[in-house]
Amino acid sequence: LTIFLFPSSHICFSIAHTLLFWPGPIETSHPLGPVTLLVWTHPFHRRQDLPDCYELFHISGCALTDDRREYAHADAVVIHHRDVVLGSDELPPEPRPSAQKWIWMNYESPSHTPQLWQLEGVFNFTLSYRTDSDIFLPYGYLIPRTHGTRSSLGRRAHLLHRPSNKDLRRPHLVAWVISNWSETHARVAFYYQLRRYIDVDVFGRAGQPMEDSSKGSVVRLLGRYQFYLALENxxxxxxITEKLWNAVQAGAVPVVLGPDRKNYERFLPPEAFIHVDDFPTVRGLARYLLMLKRNPLLLRRHLDWRGDYALYRPVMWSEHYCLACKTTRRGRGRTQVVRDLTKWFYS
Structure with a gap:
């Protein structure tokens, strides 16, 4: 039994906590025949080579193509939301081939997902970060660590380690990497308040330049910081996006602004992050971070959980296509239509 007491008198009992352990799309065989999945548009029109689903994820029987001439023969079509609602592309032609499944794919939040109302009754499956999607694939997730964890998932599994003394005495306090700055965002208002009490090193378009914006570059940067502001737009x-998982991979304690604490605790142990809602004031949060900097033993309580887990980060967008293909095979002969897309996604 582990009991962690937050300064705001929140008590978390990790023995009663249930993490959402998503098993991933790995399979070795399937009795159904192969299917063809057509990628209608590459997300944001950034083309990438289509994967070999079996080689990468042990998903068999999937033929992926982005050749629209194969539309009449495709068992399913993956359609990226933003590319068909913002005028850059059109939906596939109707009538669609018999038994073909259309899959709605979207990894933006509802606030940045326009014109959903146009797509009611159009799709057969949803593919998103929402846990109640027909095809669910989050931005990242934890895997209980066993002897074979790394070998079973290969290079995509990042083994997490308990903190060393060096980790507990990192040279810098708080970092924030941001590319989409908007004065209307709650995270910008939060930052303005926090910087009144502690120094925050800001990187990206609104701050100091980065070497590059790749995931690896951000993780290397955060390896020098004790805390990272994982603030959603x-x-x-x-x-809960890559911002959180960059911090986890780097061994920085994430300070999160997003859904409520209960939602985060579906993905992380309660002591693995600091939620801005844990404190009645931003000043109280700042004082807590400074207290942790002065007390490495207390900081360790936010990091010791790491020794029990590995971090898995899906491959964008290859893994999404392969998982969609797998679901299409399993859904053969099943008829369903997503009739309340707007109501569901905003719920």
Missing amino acids: SLHTDY
């Missing part, structure tokens, strides 16, 4: 159910 909008607050919605399950909208």
